[in-house]
Amino acid sequence: MKIERCGGRAIDKGGERRGRGRRKGSKPEHxxxxxxxxxxxxxxxxxxxxxxxxxxxxxxxxxxxxxxxxxxxxxxxxxxxxxxxxxxxxxxxxxxxxxDVGKLVSSQMSELSERRENGRLSGTALSGFDYNVYHTYEEIMQWVDDVATEYSHIVESFLLGYSYEGRPIKGIKIRGTGSHDANPRAVWFEGGIHAREWISPATVMGFTQKLLDEYDNGDNLVVEMFDNLDWYIIPSLNVDGYSYTWLSDRMWRKTRSLNAKSACIGTDPNRNWPYEWGGVGASTWECSDTYRGERAISEIEVFNAIDFLRKKKDDGQDFIVFIDFHSYSQLIIAPWSYLESEPRTEDYDDQMALALEMQSAIKDTHGVVYNYGAGADILYACSGVTSDWGYGTFSTHGGNTDGGLGAKYSFTVELRDEGHYGFLLPADQIQPSYEEMHAAVRALGAHVLNEMSATVQ
Structure with a gap:
């Protein structure tokens, strides 16, 4: 059974592990x-x-x-x-x-294998898609295609690009039938930037499905959300890493790109974004889980996202929301993360007002509490992260490559739980996770629509 080592860790999909000093009869565990x-x-x-x-x-x-x-x-x-x-x-x-982390990994993988053997995951057609289990990369990409087919009146799929190992990275764009703007303001959601955070793609798919059904059922708020904003949704960005967590190492975090100066593989894609890249909280060592990369945008997955968004901005589409879904800790994190002194942006009060509304919506769903704040206020400073780039001032595509997207509401959302299971969140928590995020997205939509309406008036 293949064991991958980088930064000292070695855990494989079967839960076996190899540690120095292990004696017969003694079973040290991760x-x-x-x-x-x-x-x-x-x-x-x-x-x-x-x-x-x-x-x-x-x-x-x-x-x-x-x-x-x-x-x-x-x-x-x-x-x-x-x-x-x-x-x-x-x-x-x-x-x-x-x-025993390995035992928990093994139990999770065994449960998924059993479901397949019993035919409970035999098909991926949208009508039979099970939102309450974890899905492979192939199943997630099939979901993108099936959603675009089922909701073709408002959804189209798009190819963001290809990963380092050549896998297609797909997303969907939602625009309501009542949209009359050739280039409406837009929302960007991405999941799965860290490979082992399985709850992220599962949550993104779950709340997206609920919103699509609400639109078709005439829900007033969601109709307004989709008719007045474009929604770009990438369920899984780090597709190579995600695939690797299914095949070899459930705890893998980074991309799978080779590093020229080291045998250690991969870069942390959430330290590789160009806005204030290379500062505090990002490692220069290739074996670290927070390795920043040899240069900003060294990872093709990050390049694909930035290139797509910058081209949209160049074409005149303004992004008001940028959210990167992670796990775990139950946090809503606003910029700045790179700036340890005075980390609050000029839009901090508005960002916190929205975060509070999202927090309230989440708590009202299942009683779960998410804390919120500026990144370097509630965390130690870190650089090259998505939420800083999402908020950072935009520069034209042919100009300053260090510029950001200029989205006022740029957040990192850390999903369930608070550590009882951590990255190994059981499948029975997928549904409550996407239900509370569905409520948060509705709160976000209402807030943005109200702000847009007030601006017009």
């Missing part, structure tokens, strides 16, 4: 530890540990600038004694959130 910093000194130290040794310790959650906020780290067997000692020296305790 574990996820939860650490709760009780002081700001603890917070600072954990942030430094993430920045300097993130290649060894896989931080499943970022270190927020708040005491008592949990930090989850996946620790491979041969480093558990070392981390335990480091924590003891700092007066920090921990408890094990997941005692």
């Amino acid at each position: 574990q996820v530890w939860r650490i709760i910093p009780a002081t700001y000194q603890h917070v600072e130290w954990l942030g430094e540990l993430e920045r300097t040794r993130g290649d060894e310790f896989d931080f499943w959650t970022p270190v927020l600038k708040r005491v008592n906020h949990p930090v989850d780290i996946m620790v491979r067997p041969d480093l558990q004694n070392l981390l335990r000692t480091l924590l003891q020296h700092r007066g920090l305790g921990f408890h094990v959130m997941i005692d």
Whole structure:
């Protein structure tokens, strides 16, 4: 069974793992530890540990600038004694959130195999598409085609481009039948930029389907949303990495591009965007999960998205919303992330007003609470990320390649959960996740429509 190693981790789809110092009768496992910093000194130290040794310790959650906020780290067997000692020296305790990551991976993959063997995932036609299970890359791309066929009166599919390994990256564009603007303002949603975050593509597909059905059923708000805005939706952007999580390493995060100066594979596509690329919070080491790439836009998947959006802007289409869906932590993150001092944008108050409306809609659905704020306010600063580029000032396609999209409402949304399962969220949480995001998108649509109407008046 193939084992992939990069940055010290080695977990494969069957849940097997290889660690140094393993003895017969002893079964060290990859574990996820939860650490709760009780002081700001603890917070600072954990942030430094993430920045300097993130290649060894896989931080499943970022270190927020708040005491008592949990930090989850996946620790491979041969480093558990070392981390335990480091924590003891700092007066920090921990408890094990997941005692055997490999077993949880194996259980999830076995469940999916069983569903296929029993015929419950035998077809991908839209009428039989199961939104409450995780789907392969091929099934997600088929969903794009089937949605475009089923809702051809308002949906068309488009090819964003091809991945490093040659896979097509497809999306859909939604424009209501009542649209009378040749180039209406637009919304961009993307999922799956980090490969192991399976809940992201599943959630994007789930809430999209609900909105499409509501439009056809004459829901007043959704009709207004689709008739007055264009909606571009990419369920899975990092398709090579996503495919790899199904085939070899469930915990893979990055792209699958080769690095000329290292045997380690891949770049973090959420550190590769050109707006303020190469600063804090992005690693220069190819083996790191937050490796920024040799240069900005080195990853073809990132290039495809930026090139598509810049061409739309050049053609006169203005984007008001840009959202990148991730997991996990239940956060709504606005710019700036790259700027640690004074990280709030000039649109901060409006961005927080919308985030609050989205938070309320989410909570009203299933009682789940999402926190929100500017990236470097609630996280440590990081650079080359999507939400900063989405908000950054636009430059014409032939001009300054460092420019952003100019979308006022540019967010990173971190989906469920808060760490009990982390990236291995069970399939029974897919539906509540897309239901609460569906409510959030409706709140977003109402907010943007009201703002557009007020501007016209």
